Amino acid sequence: MKLTRIYLTAAFVLGCVWSLCDRVWGFEPTKPVELVVHTGPGGGSDIFARAITEMIGKEKLVPQRLQVINKSGGGSAVAMAYLAEKKGDTHTIGFFTGVWVTNPLTRKEASVMVKDLTPIVRLVLEPAVVAVKADSPYKTMKDFVEAAKKNPGQLKQSGGSVTGRDNLARLVIEKATGAKWVFVSFPGGGERIANLLGGHVQMMVMEPQEAGEHIKAGNLRVIAALTESRLPSFPNVPTIKEQGIDVPIIPQARGVVAPAGVGGDVVQYWEGVFSRFVKTPGWKKYLSDNQFEDGYLTGNNLNRFFDKLTVQMRGILKEAGVKVVR
Amino acid sequence: MDAIGNLLLGFSIALTPVNVFWCFVGVLLGTVVGVLPGLGPPATIALLLPLTFKMDPTTAIIMLAGIYYGAKYGGSTTSILLNVPGESASVVTCLDGYQLARQGRAGAALGIAAISSFVAGTFGVLGLMFIAPPVAKFALRFGPPEYFGLMVLGLTMVVFLTGRSVVKGILATLFGLWLAGVGTDVFTAESRFTFGRMELLDGIDFVIVSIGLFAIGEVLVNLESKTGAEIFKVPKGLRNLLPTLRDLKDSRFAFLNGSVVGFFIGVLPGAGSTIASFLSYGLEKALSRRADKFGTGVIEGVAAPEGANNSETGGALVPLMTLGIPGSATTAILLAALHLWGFRPGPLLIQENPNLFWGLVASMYVGNVMLLILNLPLVPVFAQILKVPYFVLYPAIFGISIVGVYSVSNSLFDIWMLGVFGLLGYLMRKLDFPSAPLVLGMVLGERLELSLRQSLMMSQGSLSVLVAGPLSAGMLIFAGLLLIMPMLHRVRSWRVKAVEQEV
Numbered sequence: 001m002k003l004t005r006i007y008l009t010a011a012f013v014l015g016c017v018w019s020l021c022d023r024v025w026g027f028e029p030t031k032p033v034e035l036v037v038h039t040g041p042g043g044g045s046d047i048f049a050r051a052i053t054e055m056i057g058k059e060k061l062v063p064q065r066l067q068v069i070n071k072s073g074g075g076s077a078v079a080m081a082y083l084a085e086k087k088g089d090t091h092t093i094g095f096f097t098g099v100w101v102t103n104p105l106t107r108k109e110a111s112v113m114v115k116d117l118t119p120i121v122r123l124v125l126e127p128a129v130v131a132v133k134a135d136s137p138y139k140t141m142k143d144f145v146e147a148a149k150k151n152p153g154q155l156k157q158s159g160g161s162v163t164g165r166d167n168l169a170r171l172v173i174e175k176a177t178g179a180k181w182v183f184v185s186f187p188g189g190g191e192r193i194a195n196l197l198g199g200h201v202q203m204m205v206m207e208p209q210e211a212g213e214h215i216k217a218g219n220l221r222v223i224a225a226l227t228e229s230r231l232p233s234f235p236n237v238p239t240i241k242e243q244g245i246d247v248p249i250i251p252q253a254r255g256v257v258a259p260a261g262v263g264g265d266v267v268q269y270w271e272g273v274f275s276r277f278v279k280t281p282g283w284k285k286y287l288s289d290n291q292f293e294d295g296y297l298t299g300n301n302l303n304r305f306f307d308k309l310t311v312q313m314r315g316i317l318k319e320a321g322v323k324v325v326r
Numbered sequence: 327m328d329a330i331g332n333l334l335l336g337f338s339i340a341l342t343p344v345n346v347f348w349c350f351v352g353v354l355l356g357t358v359v360g361v362l363p364g365l366g367p368p369a370t371i372a373l374l375l376p377l378t379f380k381m382d383p384t385t386a387i388i389m390l391a392g393i394y395y396g397a398k399y400g401g402s403t404t405s406i407l408l409n410v411p412g413e414s415a416s417v418v419t420c421l422d423g424y425q426l427a428r429q430g431r432a433g434a435a436l437g438i439a440a441i442s443s444f445v446a447g448t449f450g451v452l453g454l455m456f457i458a459p460p461v462a463k464f465a466l467r468f469g470p471p472e473y474f475g476l477m478v479l480g481l482t483m484v485v486f487l488t489g490r491s492v493v494k495g496i497l498a499t500l501f502g503l504w505l506a507g508v509g510t511d512v513f514t515a516e517s518r519f520t521f522g523r524m525e526l527l528d529g530i531d532f533v534i535v536s537i538g539l540f541a542i543g544e545v546l547v548n549l550e551s552k553t554g555a556e557i558f559k560v561p562k563g564l565r566n567l568l569p570t571l572r573d574l575k576d577s578r579f580a581f582l583n584g585s586v587v588g589f590f591i592g593v594l595p596g597a598g599s600t601i602a603s604f605l606s607y608g609l610e611k612a613l614s615r616r617a618d619k620f621g622t623g624v625i626e627g628v629a630a631p632e633g634a635n636n637s638e639t640g641g642a643l644v645p646l647m648t649l650g651i652p653g654s655a656t657t658a659i660l661l662a663a664l665h666l667w668g669f670r671p672g673p674l675l676i677q678e679n680p681n682l683f684w685g686l687v688a689s690m691y692v693g694n695v696m697l698l699i700l701n702l703p704l705v706p707v708f709a710q711i712l713k714v715p716y717f718v719l720y721p722a723i724f725g726i727s728i729v730g731v732y733s734v735s736n737s738l739f740d741i742w743m744l745g746v747f748g749l750l751g752y753l754m755r756k757l758d759f760p761s762a763p764l765v766l767g768m769v770l771g772e773r774l775e776l777s778l779r780q781s782l783m784m785s786q787g788s789l790s791v792l793v794a795g796p797l798s799a800g801m802l803i804f805a806g807l808l809l810i811m812p813m814l815h816r817v818r819s820w821r822v823k824a825v826e827q828e829v
Contacts, residue, residue, distance in 0.1 A: 190596075213671070
């Protein structure tokens with residue numbers, strides 16, 4: 001009898017300790033974690049997620065395997081809807097980009113918005129540069145803008161979707177300078193560069209690491225950096241503001257969100273993982289190799305970032321005449 | 327010559343035991359992936375990426391490239407035997423390949439597919455080796471008007487695919503063009519014909535349409551047959567198990583056609599192996615003496631598209647390696663892999679990493695040889711599949727199709743779509759509508775509309791941009807000629823008849 005009492009007490013105590021442990025050590029994944037991306041294999045988000053998976057694995061920051069899940073379709077609509085379905089799931093996270101904010105604004109079917117999900121961390125800001133062919137007559141952004149003003153609608157820019165950052169950059173520059181030129185959408189990144197190299201278009205907004213190799217080979221020239229301050233890899237290229245064109249810099253952000261309805265301990269866990277992750281030398285090397293800006297942001301600042309970005313995007317899109325549904 | 331020296335360097339790398347082993351793994355995996363409908367090289371390569379981090383990058387790309395062109399070999403197998411396109415580029419192979427199988431010549435069809443793939447694949451590698459830089463430069467001259475010309479040229483191939491009724495062929499093409507338009511408009515981001523369904527935002531997947539129309543449709547038609555579905559004659563004797571010398575002789579132009587067309591289409595970013603195989607088939611039929619027999623089981627109707635989709639892989643690697651520009655979904659993920667391994671693909675990749683490039687090129691020779699050795703002896707084995715009784719075979723076809731489609735997107739909606747297109751395929755057969763033009767319309771439609779609108783955007787609405795450049799004007803004129811040609815034949819035969827009557 002006495003023994004039973006002892007056992008019961010021991011069990012009770014152990015139970016308390018166990019739950020306290022959980023409180024102290026919090027959540028930890030106990031099975032493989034899904035990383036949801038909105039592109040197919042080989043797309044920007046896919047590569048980003050896989051690189052991060054590799055780095056996290058090397059640093060052993062997460063005790064379970066991370067598996068990239070491609071949920072492409074409708075911009076980010078399918079991926080976001082998938083995350084919305086996974087409400088409360090503690091073993092799923094998603095990689096967002098700017099598209100996750102703008103997509104629901106223009107597409108009726110994309111009903112899930114970023115604020116319906118749980119933001120965890122913003123990791124990078126991708127800067128952009130304005131590139132032209134090396135043998136073109138435009139040596140500065142001013143040259144291009146002047147030429148566009150003289151021949152409205154004659155100059156052409158290749159880019160992606162009309163709601164993408166490259167077209168939005170064009171819209172804000174057009175508004176600020178009064179110049180007008182044509183935007184031609186190409187679904188694939190390769191084609192955009194091919195058309196620039198082939199002389200079918202005159203200008204392209206691209207990521208610095210895309211441009212880097214072609215500049216080294218002498219095919220392209222960068223005439224402006226669409227950033228607040230000069231890029232370390234292009235110290236001689238003035239920013240757009242330095243050249244007298246005062247436009248808001250539209251960031252292309254990348255980061256992590258979790259489904260709605262996950263507990264505070266889960267959020268804390270992931271925030272903890274990524275706060276350690278961004279301090280690793282491997283991550284710092286990745287940032288410099290790819291010429292990303294460290295965009296580390298979390299918590300309430302991150303929520304404010306999303307709100308601000310949504311309002312900004314809505315404004316720009318409306319002004320551009322794109323139908324805004326939300 | 328410099329290239330030979332580099333090639334020897336490449337072989338010294340490609341023929342190391344490790345690289346030979348992983349090349350074999352790659353081509354074997356590729357063949358399996360090609361045979362299975364639904365699963366394709368991009369997804370497979372993505373799955374294997376974590377494995378590659380532990381390998382030497384040259385070995386890794388040898389393996390991944392092996393998957394890429396291996397899949398093109400495998401795609402023909404189910405197309406010929408079961409009318410199930412294993413890969414979207416193998417749809418054209420179904421047209422004549424399946425008919426050959428029904429006539430008991432499955433072995434010849436499979437064999438010629440393997441041989442043509444080998445010849446054209448090797449041509450593709452040779453092209454990559456010797457003429458990559460100038461061809462890449464030439465490809466840069468292709469802007470939207472030139473793509474439009476190419477697509478129009480491709481669509482004129484409809485004339486050669488319509489069978490008996492031209493009107494029905496055109497109707498099928500128009501329906502295919504409409505199907506291509508379902509989804510999101512690239513320029514305005516507006517949804518078209520999505521009926522509010524998120525699954526349709528990216529359009530209808532071509533794989534689903536082709537498997538539904540061809541495979542499911544075929545099964546449904548056969549189920550209806552009152553005499554119990556015909557069991558195909560299993561090829562007996564060596565004559566039917568492998569292509570005859572006659573077959574090889576008939577296909578000699580197809581080998582050249584497939585190689586050249588496939589390679590050049592592959593170099594163009596955005597034009598893929600499906601377009602290459604259609605164009606090659608159309609060209610073969612246009613210039614053939616027995617054009618009207620195409621679609622009933624003509625051996626060069628298998629040789630040409632199968633060759634084209636193989637040399638296309640060599641072509642697609644040209645912009646990737648010379649400019650760092652991916653030309654297709656698979657090369658896009660190869661580009662991603664190169665990034666992840668720390669390379670910076672661009673115009674300087676070959677110069678800075680000769681080992682990688684030449685090792686890869688040499689391994690492609692090796693891989694093509696391996697695939698020929700793998701596939702040819704297996705032809706009689708595969709042909710035995712036809713011995714399977716229909717009450718096992720048809721459910722198996724259903725099963726493979728459904729699993730294949732589901733494996734792509736994990737979406738039940740896609741399965742419903744498969745059913746819808748299967749029914750459509752059945753209806754089309756009953757009403758004698760040819761399905762090849764529909765598929766052609768769908769494949770070309772997207773790019774046709776895109777390049778037309780891009781061209782008009784660039785010219786601010788002026789149509790003259792489409793004939794402004796020599797390349798685009800030339801293609802449009804050639805397309806016009808192709809359209810007139812059958813009428814010229816008719817005029818000539820009418821005149822011959824008139825003369826004969828007089829005499």
